[in-house]
Amino acid sequence: MESITTSSYAVHFNQLAYDAINAHLRATPYSKIFVLVDENTKRDCLGNFKNMVSDSSDYEILEIPSGEVNKTIETCIRLWEELSERNADRKSLLINLGGGVITDLGGFVASTFKRGIAFINVPTTLLAMVDASVGGKTGVDLGALKNQVGVINQPEMVLVISEFLKTLDQRQLKSGFAEMLKHGLIRDSGYWEVLKSNSDFSDIDRLIYTSVKIKNEVVLQDPTEQHLRKILNFGHTLGHAVESYFLENESLETLLHGEAIAIGMILEGYLSKELTGLPEADLEDIKAVFLNRYPKTKFSEADIETILSLLKFDKKNSHGDINFVLLDKIGKPVIDVKIPPKLFRSAFAYYSEA
Known part of the structure; x- marks a missing residue:
């Protein structure tokens, strides 16, 4: 299945997705690589993802609770602080492994930390694969109001791996x-x-x-x-x-x-x-x-x-x-x-x- 090229990045599918990220990581000397997960993707997806990606034992894991209720600026503040404490710099990479909450919020965190670090989205839900994979919209909710704070900023690439759909009800x-x-x-x-x-x-x-x-x-x-x-x-x-x-x-x-x-x-x-x-x-x-x-x-x-x-x-x-x-x-x-x-x-x- 051919990759789909957007204005500034590509959406890669299944095995081509793993080939693309491995080639990208070999070619790009990131200072540190972080992976953002929630408790579900940490349990169900992280292991398989790391098994297919080069040198993943060195990646640092950031975890937030799952659910739209956690798509808030307070969660962002905690992640910005954690990135700072772990010595992330402007040459770091954030990989967002999860559904729409993870990709929206993670993209916003990356886009604003130190005025912007690189990020890659790996959507693990069907919704995120067909919606958040294209367009560069990032952001968080303001109380119960959806996506009131955010920016449009593009990832380095998006990896759509349908194997992750087996983890969904x-x-x-x-x-x-x-x-x-x-x-x-x-x-x-x-x-x-x-x-x-x-x-x-x-x-x-x-x-x-x-x-x-x-x-x-x-x-x-x-x-x-x-x-x-x-x-x-x-x-x-x-x-x-x-x-x-x-x-x-x-x-x-x-x-x-x-x-x-x-x-x-x-x-x-x-x-x-x-x-x-x-x-x-x-x-x-x-x-x-x-x-x-x-x-x-x-x-x-x-x-x-x-x-x-x-x-x-x-x-x-x-x-x-x-x-x-x-x-x-x-x-x-x-x-x-x-x-x-x-x-x-x-x-x-x-x-x-x-």
Whole structure:
């Protein structure tokens, strides 16, 4: 499987990934190499990774607790302090071995420590492989508000090794699959049809490759999200608000990112029917696909009120306007759509009555 070249680095797959990092490490005299893990990737992935990488016995391990709740500036401060205590300098390398929390936070830590050290991302979840692998977005949450602090900065390379997916449960795999379904909705109706019929994650290497390729094509045309790259946010404006609401309420079970975005795509599919001409048949198709794969969530009026209040913190907002990505049809997005407030409740009603 050929590597995918972005504007400044390459995404390498499986054995080619190990070949690429070993060649890179032989050619680059890093002063120190650190590997950032959480307790899960330390247990399930670190051993295999080190067995395939040259001179890995010299690497120093940094560990943080798993989970979105730890994607905070406080975690960054602890890691900056630990890097300093271990004499990391500007010629050090940080390898981020984990899911989206590790790659987002680790990339931010590397990008800001001593004004920037090199980093390599090794995503170990399906979500991180198809989403965080391309685009250079790094950052942390501000309380329950997703990705409010960060920078766009590119890694030296990204290594996608599908063997790590064997460490995941079905819920985590489904979470990542939601982002892949999004790629079909915003860019390729044929890919959407292929994904719809895939219920057992068969041929996952080829599907991951297609999703990474789709995202890379978008980012290459708009690296700083001024226009086209905004389409990658379909389902995320309301989806992130839902995710944040469940994250900050200890009495509620936290939703995984893909589960929240699946809800967001149904809600924003409804808005698309109302505002940008998405055919009723396409909306029903979107609703059926996501409700068949992801558990339905109940929302009270109080829940909806609080979720809608979180929209004002969305990163895509400009000049006080909340900007949405909607669909004209499956595979054809429309950016920067303003939503009449009354339609938000109608969208939740559509979801609740489904």
